Amino acid sequence: MSDVILQDDLTVFPHNKTAYRVQLTRGYLQYARTQGKPRERRVLLSDVVGCHCLRGRHASDSAAYFCIYAYPLRKKVISGDWTRHRVCTTFRVRTTDDHAENHTRAEQWRIAIKCLLAGQSIGPQTDLEASLLPPSPRLLILINPFGGQGKAQQIFRERVVSMLGEADISFNMVVTERSGHAHDLMRDLDVSEWNGVVVVSGDGLIYEVINGLMDRPDWEEAIKMPIGLIPGGTGNALCCSVNYLLDEPFESADQVLHSTFVLCKSVVSGSSYPMDLVSVQTQSSRIFSFLHISWGFISDIDIGSEKYRYLGDARFIVGLMQRLFDLRKYPGHVSYLPVKGVDGRALVHQITEKRKQREKLKQSLPHPRSLSKQNGEREDLRSMRPAQFTRSVSMMEGSLPRNLPPRSASVSQSFYSNMEPLTPGVDAAKEAALFNEQTDSGVPTSERMEENMANGHATVDDIQASDWTEDETPASEVFSPYVDSPNALVSNTNSHRPQQHNHSNNSATNSQSGDSMDSAIDVSAMDLSTDSPTQATLPNPDGQTRRHGPADTLLPPLGHPLPDGWVTIEGNFNLVMGLNVPHISTGFNMSPASNLDDGMMFLMYAMNTTRSEMSNISLKASQGRIGEVDQPGTDVVAVHAFRLEPRAEKGLITADGEVIEYGPLQAQVHHALARVLMWKPIEM
Numbered sequence: 057m058s059d060v061i062l063q064d065d066l067t068v069f070p071h072n073k074t075a076y077r078v079q080l081t082r083g084y085l086q087y088a089r090t091q092g093k094p095r096e097r098r099v100l101l102s103d104v105v106g107c108h109c110l111r112g113r114h115a116s117d118s119a120a121y122f123c124i125y126a127y128p129l130r131k132k133v134i135s136g137d138w139t140r141h142r143v144c145t146t147f148r149v150r151t152t153d154d155h156a157e158n159h160t161r162a163e164q165w166r167i168a169i170k171c172l173l174a175g176q177s178i179g180p181q182t183d184l185e186a187s188l189l190p191p192s193p194r195l196l197i198l199i200n201p202f203g204g205q206g207k208a209q210q211i212f213r214e215r216v217v218s219m220l221g222e223a224d225i226s227f228n229m230v231v232t233e234r235s236g237h238a239h240d241l242m243r244d245l246d247v248s249e250w251n252g253v254v255v256v257s258g259d260g261l262i263y264e265v266i267n268g269l270m271d272r273p274d275w276e277e278a279i280k281m282p283i284g285l286i287p288g289g290t291g292n293a294l295c296c297s298v299n300y301l302l303d304e305p306f307e308s309a310d311q312v313l314h315s316t317f318v319l320c321k322s323v324v325s326g327s328s329y330p331m332d333l334v335s336v337q338t339q340s341s342r343i344f345s346f347l348h349i350s351w352g353f354i355s356d357i358d359i360g361s362e363k364y365r366y367l368g369d370a371r372f373i374v375g376l377m378q379r380l381f382d383l384r385k386y387p388g389h390v391s392y393l394p395v396k397g398v399d400g401r402a403l404v405h406q407i408t409e410k411r412k413q414r415e416k417l418k419q420s421l422p423h424p425r426s427l428s429k430q431n432g433e434r435e436d437l438r439s440m441r442p443a444q445f446t447r448s449v450s451m452m453e454g455s456l457p458r459n460l461p462p463r464s465a466s467v468s469q470s471f472y473s474n475m476e477p478l479t480p481g482v483d484a485a486k487e488a489a490l491f492n493e494q495t496d497s498g499v500p501t502s503e504r505m506e507e508n509m510a511n512g513h514a515t516v517d518d519i520q521a522s523d524w525t526e527d528e529t530p531a532s533e534v535f536s537p538y539v540d541s542p543n544a545l546v547s548n549t550n551s552h553r554p555q556q557h558n559h560s561n562n563s564a565t566n567s568q569s570g571d572s573m574d575s576a577i578d579v580s581a582m583d584l585s586t587d588s589p590t591q592a593t594l595p596n597p598d599g600q601t602r603r604h605g606p607a608d609t610l611l612p613p614l615g616h617p618l619p620d621g622w623v624t625i626e627g628n629f630n631l632v633m634g635l636n637v638p639h640i641s642t643g644f645n646m647s648p649a650s651n652l653d654d655g656m657m658f659l660m661y662a663m664n665t666t667r668s669e670m671s672n673i674s675l676k677a678s679q680g681r682i683g684e685v686d687q688p689g690t691d692v693v694a695v696h697a698f699r700l701e702p703r704a705e706k707g708l709i710t711a712d713g714e715v716i717e718y719g720p721l722q723a724q725v726h727h728a729l730a731r732v733l734m735w736k737p738i739e740m
């Protein structure tokens with residue numbers, strides 16, 4: 057009992073007759089029937105992204121409501137894969153006939169839940185006041201309208217915005233207008249105004265963001281701005297790697313939903329995680345890579361398959377088949393500085409085995425419906441979960457309007473539930489008959505939203521309004537928001553309506569009111585055309601001079617001899633890759649032992665391979681089993697730095713899937729320079 061922070065006897069909408077004892081602890085919210093057949097459900101806070109207060113539409117309804125938005129895991133019946141799904145549960149508070157009192161109590165529940173989500177330390181004695189809530193997090197969203205199959209804008213509007221609203225995360229959105237736009241934006245952005253930049257695209261736009269941030273005099277601070285990821289491109293390797301490291305379902309699941317969940321939980325809990333960057337020097341440039349540097353087989357596939365972009369991820373399979381058929385060899389030298397005491401191949405093999413065991417265990421876990429009374433097994437399930445969010449946080453309660461419907465107002469079978477669903481789906485429209493309608497005159501029209509989206513500048517208000525009306529029953533049919541509360545759920549008044557954004561409006565401040573989201577980022581006010589005066593040595597690929605970033609202390613100038621401790625091999629290479637993260641694309645786990653902040657790369661090479669050997673390597677690589685490849689001329693080594701010296705006059709070298717200058721190249725890992733919106737990866 058001592059760890060119960062709040063407790064009340066409440067009902068669960070829409071069943072207003074059955075009372076439940078509802079208890080909130082640091083880890084979960086539990087509700088159990090007070091009479092009749094005993095029933096109990098638990099919602100883990102690690103599955104919850106947000107909580108809102110609502111009021112009944114009917115004037116005579118003195119009750120207040122609070123609604124929690126959770127995304128628990130469940131097992132798919134046929135495939136046996138685990139996946140998250142949305143469960144929205146609405147509690148009805150009616151301890152007195154006085155609505156104001158009920159509302160105060162519902163608010164206390166909301167404040168307590170949001171404080172716990174933010175990692176704040178509260179207890180049964182804490183005065184639950186709105187002042188406890190952290191400031192509203194604010195994200196800059198960058199969307200590449202041409203990423204992947206050109207659906208990034210649609211993905212964001214239809215799939216992401218609703219969860220951001222549930223989590224009270226405000227944002228401004230910029231649709232990139234050209235290649236290089238995101239780079240220039242990042243180079244000139246006031247990073248102090250944002251809690252993170254979210255890329256809705258593929259790895260190409262992340263590359264621009266990172267290099268834009270590193271291209272600033274204040275790079276050391278700027279690059280700490282956490283980067284969030286929503287897959288909207290063909291190559292979503294970093295996004296896939298993040299989900300893999302967190303043991304979140306991704307490849308077999310709804311990738312957008314899972315990535316949005318990771319994004320929201322990270323922002324709400326104030327978590328971000330460090331990521332190594334790799335400084336890559338070519339003869340005339342220096343860039344920063346976060347995924348991989350590739351020469352030979354993989355870069356040929358990557359670039360050669362550009363013409364099959366319309367196929368989505370499948371483009372890489374087609375490219376792979378083509379390259380296998382026409383297998384090329386590249387003569388040259390590869391040198392590397394090994395990480396002492398780390399056997400790359402053995403480490404990869406060990407991680408692969410552990411992952412396999414974990415997957416087996418997951419597969420063998422019973423479907424939740426058969427868990428009813430098997431408490432022991434439920435404990436096993438718990439131990440499979442990603443790390444809890446333990447970091448303390450500086451984020452806070454948002455003022456973002458989101459009046460989501462209690463779509464299935466309590467209920468599908470939860471992963472951790474030990475009882476049947478309370479209600480197998482609720483017809484919110486039917487329930488709406490019980491409540492007064494309210495005009496939505498203050499809500500922006502979908503035309504307005506489309507216009508702003510088309511301009512590339514929209515705020516959450518624009519998008520949400522039409523989002524509900526498209527495919528969800530608006531909660532406004534059933535509930536009203538508390539417009540008087542500090543975090544009003546829905547801005548049905550003109551004072552909260554989004555402004556028509558013009559380029560001179562750049563009043564982005566970290567205000568605690570909902571107004572801060574009404575300003576789109578002022579792109580035109582920034583000087584995007586000129587670079588700062590030069591001082592330096594290495595021009596970047598755009599021909600501009602790059603002066604910034606940490607010194608590459610392990611690398612002598614290109615062309616100079618390498619110091620002691622380096623290993624050099626010479627031969628005809630089919631494939632050379634320096635890998636910084638596990639996945640090189642969705643479904644291609646080439647470096648399963650990579651972690652984002654391990655301070656090293658895995659250098660993989662293959663020499664003099666036949667077609668069948670290369671197809672074996674490709675197959676194993678795609679399954680995260682590269683450690684099992686044991687053929688002469690092939691190896692995986694953990695390195696701090698490496699150098700490539702191709703002998704052929706022509707060829708392709710890519711960094712993060714982007715073509716870079718062909719010729720001699722060297723690279724060094726810089727530990728934990730950047731940050732990603734995620735929590736601590738699971739330990740293997």
Ligand SMILES: Nc1ncnc2c1ncn2[C@@H]1O[C@H](COP(=O)(O)OP(=O)(O)OP(=O)(O)O)[C@@H](O)[C@H]1O
Pocket residue numbers: 200201202203204205231232233234235236237257258259260261262264288289290291292713
């Ligand atoms: N508005 C735009 N018009 C044209 N190109 C753009 C625009 N915005 C961004 N780009 C460029 O599109 C390229 C591809 O973007 P991104 O990687 O996000 O998508 P993708 O489909 O995964 O592509 P790839 O598979 O080539 O990485 C990036 O290099 C970026 O510079």
